Amino acid sequence: MGATSPKAESSRKESLTASIGGSDRDGGVVEQAIANAQHCGVGDRVWFAEIDLADVSAPATSGVLFCNPPYGERLGQDSDLGAFYKLLGDVLKQRFKGWTAFVLSGNKELSQSIGLKSSQRIAVFNGSLPCQLLRYELY
Ligand SMILES: C[S@@+](CC[C@H](N)C(=O)[O-])C[C@H]1O[C@@H](n2cnc3c(N)ncnc32)[C@H](O)[C@@H]1O
Numbered sequence: 001m002g003a004t005s006p007k008a009e010s011s012r013k014e015s016l017t018a019s020i021g022g023s024d025r026d027g028g029v030v031e032q033a034i035a036n037a038q039h040c041g042v043g044d045r046v047w048f049a050e051i052d053l054a055d056v057s058a059p060a061t062s063g064v065l066f067c068n069p070p071y072g073e074r075l076g077q078d079s080d081l082g083a084f085y086k087l088l089g090d091v092l093k094q095r096f097k098g099w100t101a102f103v104l105s106g107n108k109e110l111s112q113s114i115g116l117k118s119s120q121r122i123a124v125f126n127g128s129l130p131c132q133l134l135r136y137e138l139y
Helices: 006-014 027-039 081-095 108-112
Strands: 020-024 046-050 063-067 099-105 120-126 129-137
Touching (some): 020 027, 027 046, 081 108
Parallel strands (some): 020 046, 063 099
């Protein structure tokens, strides 16, 4: 990626019309995300909210969603994770029609619990963990 001058960067930020935001149920994670955005100079352009997945709704009629859900590898196996992934699939299907979703998955079995057919699988690393970025077109 080429370097841009601070002036050009500022102008690009000002002309940004898309709403960019994120949510997590953990207030500490939300605070960290706000601090990171401020550190990167985009604190006034990105919103964050403390919301449980069960209460998430689409902020627009179309858009692109990225989700980095918990997966047992790092957080410890949790029998509720299967239910979490099923809920994720239901929320995407029912509330995000018209959106494209990307879900970072470090666990194939759990990602199958989403219950949606991915249109693309991209191999990535999350730190040292081999993962897949799953793409879903939501109609
Ligand atoms: C792998 S971490 C990702 C953290 C952060 N969002 C990121 O991308 O760096 C998984 C996150 O899922 C959140 N989480 C777990 N269960 C949730 C739920 N029911 N609703 C919303 N967030 C949840 C956890 O609080 C945790 O921060």
